[in-house]
Amino acid sequence: MDVTDECSHATASLMSERIEEFPFPVMSSSSTSTAAPAPAPATTRGPLDSVSSLNNLKFPACEEIDKMVAQAMLELSPQDRERALEELHGVVEVDTEDPSFISSCLDDLDNCLATTKANTAYAEAERMSHAYVSNNRFRMMFLRSVRYVPQDAAERMINFFEYKKELFGRDKMVQDLTFEDLHPDDRPTMEGGYIQVSPIKDQVGRPIIFFFEKVKQQYTQQAENAIRSQFYTYMSVLEESEEAQKTGVVIIVYAVDCQGSTNSYGSRLRKSLPLRFGSIHFCLNDEREYERITRPMGSLDSNARSRYRPHFGSRKECEDKMSAFGIPKGILPIAEDGTILTEDHSAWVNRRRQMEEQRYQQLQRRNGGNNGRKRVDSPPPSSDNDSTGMPPNGLRPTPGDILFGRGRKVRDHAGNARFLNLVDHYMAKYELAGRVDKACIAEIIVRMIKDAGCRFLKKDEQELWGEVADSEARKKVAHAFRNRRKLHGYGN
Numbered sequence: 001m002d003v004t005d006e007c008s009h010a011t012a013s014l015m016s017e018r019i020e021e022f023p024f025p026v027m028s029s030s031s032t033s034t035a036a037p038a039p040a041p042a043t044t045r046g047p048l049d050s051v052s053s054l055n056n057l058k059f060p061a062c063e064e065i066d067k068m069v070a071q072a073m074l075e076l077s078p079q080d081r082e083r084a085l086e087e088l089h090g091v092v093e094v095d096t097e098d099p100s101f102i103s104s105c106l107d108d109l110d111n112c113l114a115t116t117k118a119n120t121a122y123a124e125a126e127r128m129s130h131a132y133v134s135n136n137r138f139r140m141m142f143l144r145s146v147r148y149v150p151q152d153a154a155e156r157m158i159n160f161f162e163y164k165k166e167l168f169g170r171d172k173m174v175q176d177l178t179f180e181d182l183h184p185d186d187r188p189t190m191e192g193g194y195i196q197v198s199p200i201k202d203q204v205g206r207p208i209i210f211f212f213e214k215v216k217q218q219y220t221q222q223a224e225n226a227i228r229s230q231f232y233t234y235m236s237v238l239e240e241s242e243e244a245q246k247t248g249v250v251i252i253v254y255a256v257d258c259q260g261s262t263n264s265y266g267s268r269l270r271k272s273l274p275l276r277f278g279s280i281h282f283c284l285n286d287e288r289e290y291e292r293i294t295r296p297m298g299s300l301d302s303n304a305r306s307r308y309r310p311h312f313g314s315r316k317e318c319e320d321k322m323s324a325f326g327i328p329k330g331i332l333p334i335a336e337d338g339t340i341l342t343e344d345h346s347a348w349v350n351r352r353r354q355m356e357e358q359r360y361q362q363l364q365r366r367n368g369g370n371n372g373r374k375r376v377d378s379p380p381p382s383s384d385n386d387s388t389g390m391p392p393n394g395l396r397p398t399p400g401d402i403l404f405g406r407g408r409k410v411r412d413h414a415g416n417a418r419f420l421n422l423v424d425h426y427m428a429k430y431e432l433a434g435r436v437d438k439a440c441i442a443e444i445i446v447r448m449i450k451d452a453g454c455r456f457l458k459k460d461e462q463e464l465w466g467e468v469a470d471s472e473a474r475k476k477v478a479h480a481f482r483n484r485r486k487l488h489g490y491g492n
Contacts, residue, residue: 089326117158133174194211208252209234252332279325315332403465
């Protein structure tokens with residue numbers, strides 16, 4: 001058994017236990033699941049189906065698809081080509097944001113929007129809530145998604161509000177989307193697990209998002225159902241993680257043992273959301289199904305097309321091949337009989353709904369409360385933040401938070417004490433683990449703590465508390481394990 005296989009084993013073992021101090025979603029062999037459906041009849045597509053005009057295309061042969069990817073690479077500049085290959089294989093460095101450079105980018109973005117916003121949904125949203133659309137933290141999402149090119153960020157912001165209005169209605173343009181904003185016909189697609197956010201990230205900490213074609217065929221009535229589900233999920237991931245905005249996400253489209261075409265509804269989404277794709281992987285039965293990825297590839301520019309990779313074979317064979325791109329083996333929530341497991345996904349949805357309810361209650365208190373359940377126009381998450389995501393007065397630690405620093409006050413903090421108890425509980429497993437397993441264990445502990453609503457906080461140069469990136473939180477977990485080895489009798 002190699003280290004990645006052991007990592008999968010360690011992950012399943014860890015997540016099957018429950019720690020009193022940090023309640024967290026549990027993955028077990030009896031996971032709630034969605035049975036693999038029989039091939040569904042063709043669904044009725046709505047007006048937003050962007051691929052209907054491609055139905056009569058003659059698909060190129062397998063070799064021609066390889067040429068498409070190779071040609072896409074050749075069309076990139078040497079610098080972009082190197083970056084695409086690094087991100088594809090999970091070799092990513094988080095962008096360092098110089099304050100003066102960011103300030104200049106934000107000013108340029110303002111100028112670009114001023115010259116292009118006339119008669120757009122963006123201008124309409126600005127009239128509805130200037131605070132929402134002009135918030136720096138919100139705008140930084142778009143700048144990061146296009147590598148700080150203001151003109152591209154402006155175009156994407158305008159597209160964002162046009163598409164958001166079309167999908168969710170005018171009233172939702174200047175509100176953070178919630179699960180409750182999904183259409184009733186979207187719920188089966190979402191709750192059934194068509195799109196799932198993995199609880200485990202890739203080797204550099206990027207979120208991994210699954211798309212299961214079987215679930216889509218079973219539950220999706222209209223193209224809009226899948227599109228709204230994607231829009232909501234992508235924005236949820238980005239709102240929760242500044243690191244994901246900088247490093248991008250990894251997409252896995254799983255269509256093994258799934259009949260019919262693998263339609264893409266994502267072309268317009270890619271041009272509208274503040275999202276950066278690190279890599280996009282298609283899992284199919286064999287090379288005879290190569291044509292199923294030509295539809296989504298056909299609408300891409302060279303940079304996006306260069307990040308597509310097909311994988312053929314069984315679930316295990318596809319996972320083995322994806323491991324070469326920094327994706328842990330055993331990560332797909334699929335049982336041996338092909339059943340799509342949904343327990344982790346249900347835990348994610350429940351956590352999101354709880355967060356959204358807490359945010360709603362905070363807005364109600366801020367606005368004096370009301371007797372009904374009418375939504376209040378809200379700024380983007382942490383809208384009091386500046387472009388770095390730090391509120392003017394810093395964050396206020398809660399008893400459950402894990403604090404960085406030295407001294408008795410930090411050491412005796414309740415969250416730190418519970419954190420060390422958690423480290424002690426898993427010390428034996430950590431000591432037996434290999435390098436990859438140790439990284440997985442650290443990631444799982446960070447997820448446990450965050451899923452319990454707690455944070456990793458560190459003081460900045462102004463002595464203000466701020467939440468650290470997931471990568472720094474994982475380093476603190478690893479450091480805690482190293483520091484407590486002697487206490488457990490493992491030597492120096």
